[in-house]
Amino acid sequence: MMIFDGVTVTRGDREILSEIDLTLPERRIGVIGSNGAGKSTFLRLFNGLETPTAGTVRFGDTDDDLRRHVGFVFQNPDNQIVFPIVEEDLAFGLRSRRLGKAEVADRIARVLAALEIAHLKDRFTHQLSGGEKQLVALAGVLVTEPDLVVFDEPTTLLDLANRTRFARVLDALPRPAVVVTHDLDLIGAFDRVLWIDGGRIVGDGPPGAVIPAYVARATC
Numbered sequence: 650m651m652i653f654d655g656v657t658v659t660r661g662d663r664e665i666l667s668e669i670d671l672t673l674p675e676r677r678i679g680v681i682g683s684n685g686a687g688k689s690t691f692l693r694l695f696n697g698l699e700t701p702t703a704g705t706v707r708f709g710d711t712d713d714d715l716r717r718h719v720g721f722v723f724q725n726p727d728n729q730i731v732f733p734i735v736e737e738d739l740a741f742g743l744r745s746r747r748l749g750k751a752e753v754a755d756r757i758a759r760v761l762a763a764l765e766i767a768h769l770k771d772r773f774t775h776q777l778s779g780g781e782k783q784l785v786a787l788a789g790v791l792v793t794e795p796d797l798v799v800f801d802e803p804t805t806l807l808d809l810a811n812r813t814r815f816a817r818v819l820d821a822l823p824r825p826a827v828v829v830t831h832d833l834d835l836i837g838a839f840d841r842v843l844w845i846d847g848g849r850i851v852g853d854g855p856p857g858a859v860i861p862a863y864v865a866r867a868t869c
């Protein structure tokens with residue numbers, strides 16, 4: 650579980666996040682807020698893409714490198730997919746794990762099957778549709794077997810069919826997940842929603858309480 654302790658992020662003379670204190674044991678956590686509120690910065694703290702100016706971000710009681718525990722799925726899968734063939738791309742993420750060939754192949758096969766995209770294994774990555782790329786990028790994270798997966802606006806580039814499919818995949822994901830999104834339906838059944846405004850957590854609770862308050866503020 651992630652623990653934020655007195656976390657402030659300052660860039661230049663600007664405070665982007667202010668004194669965030671959170672313990673996050675839930676299985677599904679949504680993060681909402683207006684443009685520029687600080688959501689992506691908050692999310693990047695989870696795996697060390699961003700470092701706090703003050704305070705600490707930890708995975709449980711450990712001082713481990715956060716990247717050992719947290720997988721990050723970017724909004725645009727093109728930022729994440731680097732190899733020409735799907736299977737090569739997924740194997741690339743495991744290169745530093747010192748796994749045998751059979752274990753690598755087995756992990757890839759299991760993740761592709763779980764995401765219902767086994768048929769994409771030998772495809773050229775640059776020929777995939779946006780929805781297929783999104784799932785391949787997620788597969789690239791899942792093969793590393795992270796303890797937690799964080800998603801930055803995962804449905805923004807998806808059409809309705811792929812968005813529905815992604816929501817199903819997310820629901821079945823056997824790992825805890827934190828999702829930054831403007832897609833309020835996606836997180837309607839989550840365990841907890843954090844509302845960030847002006848770099849502070851201004852709402853924190855079940856979706857049924859936090860989302861209506863956010864919508865009321867955004868539409869008034």
Ligand SMILES: Nc1ncnc2c1ncn2[C@@H]1O[C@H](COP(=O)(O)OP(=O)(O)OP(=O)(O)O)[C@@H](O)[C@H]1O
Pocket residue numbers: 660661663665682683684685686687688689690691
């Ligand atoms: N390195 C940086 N230097 C200066 N300002 C930054 C830096 N990174 C982010 N910001 C600013 O911090 C604020 C929060 O940015 P962030 O990307 O976290 O917001 P967001 O809530 O994810 O927004 P959106 O919904 O538009 O993606 C923005 O005003 C952004 O311009």
